[in-house]
Amino acid sequence: MSALWSGLSGGTRFLGGSAIVLALLGAALAASGESLSAHLGFAAVVKIWGGALLVQLGLVGLGRILRLGGGSFAVARVLIAETVRRRVAWICATLLLVGLAAIPYLVRSNSVLEYRLSSFLGYSLFVTFFLLAILTVFVASGSLCEEIADRRIHSVVVKPIGRVRFLFGKWLGLVLLNVLLLMVSGAVTLGSFHWELAVAEGDEAEVARVDHLLTTHHSVQPDRPEGLLEDVIERSAVRRSRDPELWQAMLSAEGGDEDQALIHLQRELYIESLAQWRNVRSGETRTYRFRVAGQAAQQAGSAPARLLLAPFFGRVHSTDRTRLLVRLDGVETPVFLGGGESTELSVPANALADGELVVEIENPGGTQSGAHSANLVGRDRLSLEVQRGSLTGNLARALAILAIQLAFIAAVGLAAGTFLGLPVAVLLVSLVLFAAAGGGFFAGDIAQDPLPSHLSEHDHSPDDGHGHDHSIGATSGFMRALDGVGRSFIQIFSAWGRYSPIDAVSSGTEIPPRDLLGCLLWIGGAWTGIVACVGALIFRRREIARVQV
Amino acid sequence: MTTATPNSVVECRGVRKVFRDFWLRPRVVAVDGLDLTVERGEVFGLLGPNGSGKSTTIKMLLGLLFPSDGEISVLGGRPGTKEVLARVGYLPEDSYLYPFLDGRETLEFFARLFGLDAAERRRRASELLEMVGLPDAGLRPVQEYSKGMQRRIGLAQSLINDPELLILDEPTNGLDPIGTRQVKDVIHALRDRGKTVIVTSHLLADVEEVSDRVSILYGGKQRLLGTVDELLADTGRTVFETDRLPTALIEEFKKRLAAEGVDVHRVDAPRQHLEALFLEIVRSAQSEGAVTSGARETGEIPAFLGRGPSPSHSTAPLALTQGSPKRAVVTKGEEVTEDEEHPQA
Numbered sequence A: 001m002s003a004l005w006s007g008l009s010g011g012t013r014f015l016g017g018s019a020i021v022l023a024l025l026g027a028a029l030a031a032s033g034e035s036l037s038a039h040l041g042f043a044a045v046v047k048i049w050g051g052a053l054l055v056q057l058g059l060v061g062l063g064r065i066l067r068l069g070g071g072s073f074a075v076a077r078v079l080i081a082e083t084v085r086r087r088v089a090w091i092c093a094t095l096l097l098v099g100l101a102a103i104p105y106l107v108r109s110n111s112v113l114e115y116r117l118s119s120f121l122g123y124s125l126f127v128t129f130f131l132l133a134i135l136t137v138f139v140a141s142g143s144l145c146e147e148i149a150d151r152r153i154h155s156v157v158v159k160p161i162g163r164v165r166f167l168f169g170k171w172l173g174l175v176l177l178n179v180l181l182l183m184v185s186g187a188v189t190l191g192s193f194h195w196e197l198a199v200a201e202g203d204e205a206e207v208a209r210v211d212h213l214l215t216t217h218h219s220v221q222p223d224r225p226e227g228l229l230e231d232v233i234e235r236s237a238v239r240r241s242r243d244p245e246l247w248q249a250m251l252s253a254e255g256g257d258e259d260q261a262l263i264h265l266q267r268e269l270y271i272e273s274l275a276q277w278r279n280v281r282s283g284e285t286r287t288y289r290f291r292v293a294g295q296a297a298q299q300a301g302s303a304p305a306r307l308l309l310a311p312f313f314g315r316v317h318s319t320d321r322t323r324l325l326v327r328l329d330g331v332e333t334p335v336f337l338g339g340g341e342s343t344e345l346s347v348p349a350n351a352l353a354d355g356e357l358v359v360e361i362e363n364p365g366g367t368q369s370g371a372h373s374a375n376l377v378g379r380d381r382l383s384l385e386v387q388r389g390s391l392t393g394n395l396a397r398a399l400a401i402l403a404i405q406l407a408f409i410a411a412v413g414l415a416a417g418t419f420l421g422l423p424v425a426v427l428l429v430s431l432v433l434f435a436a437a438g439g440g441f442f443a444g445d446i447a448q449d450p451l452p453s454h455l456s457e458h459d460h461s462p463d464d465g466h467g468h469d470h471s472i473g474a475t476s477g478f479m480r481a482l483d484g485v486g487r488s489f490i491q492i493f494s495a496w497g498r499y500s501p502i503d504a505v506s507s508g509t510e511i512p513p514r515d516l517l518g519c520l521l522w523i524g525g526a527w528t529g530i531v532a533c534v535g536a537l538i539f540r541r542r543e544i545a546r547v548q549v
Numbered sequence B: 001m002t003t004a005t006p007n008s009v010v011e012c013r014g015v016r017k018v019f020r021d022f023w024l025r026p027r028v029v030a031v032d033g034l035d036l037t038v039e040r041g042e043v044f045g046l047l048g049p050n051g052s053g054k055s056t057t058i059k060m061l062l063g064l065l066f067p068s069d070g071e072i073s074v075l076g077g078r079p080g081t082k083e084v085l086a087r088v089g090y091l092p093e094d095s096y097l098y099p100f101l102d103g104r105e106t107l108e109f110f111a112r113l114f115g116l117d118a119a120e121r122r123r124r125a126s127e128l129l130e131m132v133g134l135p136d137a138g139l140r141p142v143q144e145y146s147k148g149m150q151r152r153i154g155l156a157q158s159l160i161n162d163p164e165l166l167i168l169d170e171p172t173n174g175l176d177p178i179g180t181r182q183v184k185d186v187i188h189a190l191r192d193r194g195k196t197v198i199v200t201s202h203l204l205a206d207v208e209e210v211s212d213r214v215s216i217l218y219g220g221k222q223r224l225l226g227t228v229d230e231l232l233a234d235t236g237r238t239v240f241e242t243d244r245l246p247t248a249l250i251e252e253f254k255k256r257l258a259a260e261g262v263d264v265h266r267v268d269a270p271r272q273h274l275e276a277l278f279l280e281i282v283r284s285a286q287s288e289g290a291v292t293s294g295a296r297e298t299g300e301i302p303a304f305l306g307r308g309p310s311p312s313h314s315t316a317p318l319a320l321t322q323g324s325p326k327r328a329v330v331t332k333g334e335e336v337t338e339d340e341e342h343p344q345a
């Protein structure tokens, strides 16, 4: 029964052929006295060959696993056999591997090893996701649509497998194929990364800087000053009586609701105070307290950390440098920074022993062009980067998140295929993909700097009692409902963007397991579940022998 | 649900199927008030011109379409449920197979959907491939098959679960005379083992040969229903076949018969039929072992078919060797029957 998986023999021939090419190339290069490992072309060919070998082995393995088990596994196996034998899987794998192998050429122009490797990681994951998303969109909707359109499905759904299990089998096959290709991509990416690193070994300083790409870090924001909220509430009462114009504006914005207007005012004041606290004016000193919580604190005690500083000085020329004095752990370090520049100060491991670090930043002021205030508002202007895990672990988590996102796209494609023809289904799934990925842009805005719950805009439901002006109740109730729908849409769509593994890996930011779990629950559970239920419901109820749209 | 008689396998009561367009406006009435009962153990022929609703009816029996009105029960259950489908075999009007799977994989895949274990799957696939004469071609992808070869795989897959009810929609469509013969043999053999078969075909001679009862549809309505023996009226004529006679002798006979008041309508010196010639050529090629990538000698009907419970019929091993189209030689246990028109007559 070895011929059962016969579609793979093409792959075996390809691998055999390319192994010969590889050997010849290596021999030629070695003969010409060139260092093999530093040769870009040779590296590219080795990567492609190695990746193809992994794909081949993986497909054989999948075929074997899926030979066991029930009807869904049989359907999954046929789906994989289809993608292999119609060359879809191989074209996709080839493009993927060629894409991965080509990236070093693209980023080569960047002379700084650290940035080169960082963009290498980013591009690798991007290419992987992009190609697999296309594969998923087309195979998911195409496989089912085609089968319904050419009536092949008539022979299948009259077997006692159950339509839902049939659908699940298709989804499973696609998910397994994606997982395999993601794993291969991860292995090739990691291999290439270390290859580049090994080749660059000569330059000690550069390699040392790359060290923190090999590890991941967790970004800690300074604690907000204590009593800020109480202070704001106190000041809001004063402000209300002192500034009647502002108060009137607040009142009309909230439709005459005094409680809401007060909260609105407090919210404005709070945001204003936060901005002031993060702004070190000329001649001032500010103290920031970083707290590393829980388990991270224990790790932080031993792991090195860095203080990231990227102040905004307004529109000054980069040659016009401002001197800041940073005091941490009893040591004062002067830093000179121009516009758009950033710096990192390493924090000794024992400084974080009790999970806390206090940093003082002084802005003595005075440069040639006058005094500038150092603005530190925003997540990446001032943060403590605590070293956490390894690149490998982070990459694995990133790939897992991508796999979950692709599994969702597969579910959408299959659900669309249950009632739409191929072109319409592909359009619809692409739309969902773009909307979900695009939703990530909103997510970034939403996620930043959450306000205390007391001040958050959703804390008070419209019907929680007194103080409401009911004269505009009907309209405002409707508007509020509409507003709520809009917000939940953004909330739902932003789930995708909340987990952006590609940026995390390329910037070395640790993806916490909590994020992976969240992604699994939200996208893998809720989103995929809802779409799958809709698809299953339609597919169970539809007349298979009627071709639609 | 339906008041089915205990012995009926399919019951349709007032079944109507209206195809609607996108805006749900009725467009075609494909089946119109059909009442149908198929009894256990019979071969039921569904006839009618193109577009008369045969395939639509069959698809409703399988749950591929839902009736707009009326009730259907298949094997005592609702059409399309797992319990019912597990006992049904279906050959669609056209062979819809996975083009990239080979013949053997196709059969094993379908067997797996029935939950058969690996060894059983392999065994049944081999036996069926042997039966339809494609033992080697089983390793080539189905998309490379000729139309009739695909049809043969289609027939094989419809038998993989040893179905109680076999539904064949134009099974002989695209088949050569040998394949056609085999379809008829399979139908006979299954009926012998207590199975029920519903078959549609435009080759009326074939339907006549295999069916116990036929129904003729027109415009989705049933125009006629009855057993073949009842329906086909006696033509009131006599035909006798002899060795070639000299003209003088024929004239003498004519005179003789005229004297008796008998009209002689036709005197013929028939040629050999093309079908007989065809079979002779094919058989001699097969006995020489000539090379072909197509279908080869059809094999025996697998023993697994009909092993299941079939109370009223014996499950004695039944070997079927190829005869001429009109002379199937059926060996049943020890006794050998030779039969001209109806192997089971």
Ligand SMILES: Nc1ncnc2c1ncn2[C@@H]1O[C@H](COP(=O)(O)OP(=O)(O)OP(=O)(O)O)[C@@H](O)[C@H]1O
Pocket (backbone or CB within 6 Å): A545, A546, A547, B019, B028, B029, B030, B048, B049, B050, B051, B052, B053, B054, B055, B056, B057, B093
């Ligand atoms: N999916 C469908 N949508 C709309 N009309 C359909 C559909 N399927 C069948 N019909 C119509 O229903 C009628 C009956 O078709 P059906 O396929 O049952 O005919 P048939 O008796 O099997 O014909 P044939 O001998 O050609 O196979 C035809 O008029 C056909 O156009």
Ligand SMILES: [Mg+2]
Pocket (backbone or CB within 6 Å): B054, B055, B056, B093, B169
């Ligand atoms: Mg038909």
